[in-house]
Amino acid sequence: MMNTDNVIHIKNMVCPRCIMAVEQVLNQLKIPFTHIELGAITLAHAPTDTDRKRLGEALEPLGFALLESTKSVLISRIKTLIIDYVHHDDTDPMKVNLSTYLADNLHHDYSYLSRLFSSVEGITIEKYITSQKIERVKELLFYDELTLSEIAFKLHYSSVAHLSSQFKKETGMTPTAFRQMKKPDHKPLDKL
Template sequence: MKIIHIKNMVCPRCVEAVRQTLSGMQLKPDSVSLGKTVFSQPLQPEQLGTLEEKLKALGFELIRPEAADLPAQIRSAVIRYQQLLEEGKVNGLLSAFLGSKLHKNYSYLSEQFSRAGGQTITQYHEKLRTERAKELLELGQLSVGEIALTLGYSSSQHFSGRFREQTGYSPTAWREKGGPRKSLDAI
């Protein structure tokens, strides 16, 4: 089995774009998920080179095994955790999820992530949840309380406080005013 790590895969559309790229190259992966593609057989060097060029054109980056980018893997795993949390498929702590997904001690992951990106995993996760909250507020389909529960906050008050810390606005004021959002890879 050969695992290829891909940087900047942050959403289901990214996964689909990588699938289409692989299909266009007539490569058949066993699986494609956020930040990672699994093949049953290793790719040839020329295939890897072509794949790297095609991914770069889409804004992705192939992470060579000799330069595995742990912070990118952590970001992908945090995004996946948040997706599973919103779907109600995970209810454990982020630290336990990351430790089991990346097979490393959370303290080590946290240290490496902070050193590379200048923010903690918790800060990154909070920014991620804030951007997702902005999206849900703009859609206007859920109440503030429903958004709080969807995003894994213990209460709407807790959510409102965190949202205000990140944006300077209450969720209700943000919904009325609107404002800029960041893409997930810019967090």
């Protein structure tokens, strides 16, 4: 069983490059670790206050922040799971819906997670998921490697019409019009 005293949660770790950046900082600071994943690092031993301070100061210029409160950690984990699911999971559509996926992975009732997220972030989990999915659609449209039908399937939309409707509602344009733009309005994941 993992010792949770050795785990440090980090805000804004949203991609594989973030993991590499955090790993580089840990190596530079000579802080031994055993595992790094989106949103968390597991250190070889419980961090001292000095380790936490040095790590926080080194990560801040890179856009990361150490999370201290359990609510902040939970919000960060919700975001990390959603980002991972939407942006990095290339498997077939899951057999469980995202609310069940979040509840199972975070060991909390979805209604609690939803209320907490809304009270802290000011938006619903569903709105956050939609924002992430639309950013992923923008990215896939920009690369122009998949059809709209393939994108809809990949991102678990019930139909191309549903994707198109949601995309237009969020961006003000159709996916086809967006694809024809030369410089799409693409937002960093940690700014959504």
